[in-house]
Amino acid sequence: MADLTTLESLLEMGFDRNRAERAVASTGNQGIEQAMDWLMEHENDTDIDEPYKPSVLAAPDDDQTGTQDASLGGTAGVASGEGTQVGDADKKAMTEEEKQQQVKRLEELMRLKQAERRERERAEELEKEKQRRKQGQELQQIRNKLHDDDMKKLAELRQREKMEDKMARQRVKEKIARDREERAQKFGGGGTSSTSMSSVQPSPVSPTGQGPPPTKREYDESRIQVRLLDGSTLTAVFKAQEPLAAVHVYVQVNGNTPEGQDFTLLSPYPRHVYTDLDMEKPLKELGLVPSAVLVVTKK
Numbered sequence: 001m002a003d004l005t006t007l008e009s010l011l012e013m014g015f016d017r018n019r020a021e022r023a024v025a026s027t028g029n030q031g032i033e034q035a036m037d038w039l040m041e042h043e044n045d046t047d048i049d050e051p052y053k054p055s056v057l058a059a060p061d062d063d064q065t066g067t068q069d070a071s072l073g074g075t076a077g078v079a080s081g082e083g084t085q086v087g088d089a090d091k092k093a094m095t096e097e098e099k100q101q102q103v104k105r106l107e108e109l110m111r112l113k114q115a116e117r118r119e120r121e122r123a124e125e126l127e128k129e130k131q132r133r134k135q136g137q138e139l140q141q142i143r144n145k146l147h148d149d150d151m152k153k154l155a156e157l158r159q160r161e162k163m164e165d166k167m168a169r170q171r172v173k174e175k176i177a178r179d180r181e182e183r184a185q186k187f188g189g190g191g192t193s194s195t196s197m198s199s200v201q202p203s204p205v206s207p208t209g210q211g212p213p214p215t216k217r218e219y220d221e222s223r224i225q226v227r228l229l230d231g232s233t234l235t236a237v238f239k240a241q242e243p244l245a246a247v248h249v250y251v252q253v254n255g256n257t258p259e260g261q262d263f264t265l266l267s268p269y270p271r272h273v274y275t276d277l278d279m280e281k282p283l284k285e286l287g288l289v290p291s292a293v294l295v296v297t298k299k
Contacts, residue, residue, distance in 0.1 A: 006032050012103045013110060015039065022052045032106055036113055219290040222283045226265070227295045228255050240289045245279040251296060262299045267292065 009032050010020035019039060026042075027034040042048055219240055224247055226234045236250055248265060257263055266273040267288075274286070283289055 006035050009103070009106050010035060010039075013106055016049070018050075018052050019048060021054075022048070025052070025054060033109065033113070036106075036110055040113060040117055219284075222289040223291040224283075224288065225291075225293045226251050226255070227293070228257070229263075229296055229298070230256060232256070238283060240284040241282045243280050243282055244274055244286060244288075247283075247294065248279060255296065257296070263296050264299050265294045266297055268295055273297075 006029055007020055007024050010023065011017060015023075020035070023035040023038045023042075027038050221237055222240055223235065223237050226236075226247065228234065228251070234251060234254055236247075238246055238250075244265070251257070251263075251265075264273060264275075278286060283292075288294075
């Protein structure tokens, strides 16, 4: 059974003619496997689909060499013609079924090549991922080392500052001790005599024989009892700094005074009627702390 040529095989497999011709020319027409490998490796080239132009070699200037090449070319042409005739005969001898079988073999080979390529690319990607992880780990180690160095330097700096503070405090204590010693040496005699005299003198005694008088307690609240017009009473606790007007409002809201009737407040003992000016003064200033009794009277 005759075989298809490399170019025909690529065309039968569905490759573009331009790509097929470029692959055959680039591999030196060494076979279908080399051509397929080249196509898979260069399928992403930017010029893969540009029109293929075969390179043309310049003819030498020597007439004799040209004559020889011409004669050789004629011979090669004859041989090529014969080969072409043989090839045409072989191709004519191939049946359609044989062509299909050969194409199937080539497609299977193509699938194997593609599988090998994918496996190779996967292995390369895994290797790249390993390298990336390794570089990431190395970078993290460098960062950790730099961080540890910084923390170590900071700890040393703090330790040095603590030591300097301690030494400074020690110098201050020593200076204070020296000053005390100098004062003791300078004023030691007078200090001793005054101390002895003070030890002989009796301590003063309070005339009443008791301790210091108790301190006056400060109150911040006042308990106010208000006697209303009908004889009933209201009792409430106010802040010592609240004005007397707060008590007036409390009575107005909670008392039983007729609506619209104005009233004033007075203190029964000592008797004192509170004016509008007194309403703005705090209870403590009016002497109503810690407790007081007020009477409601009509104005």
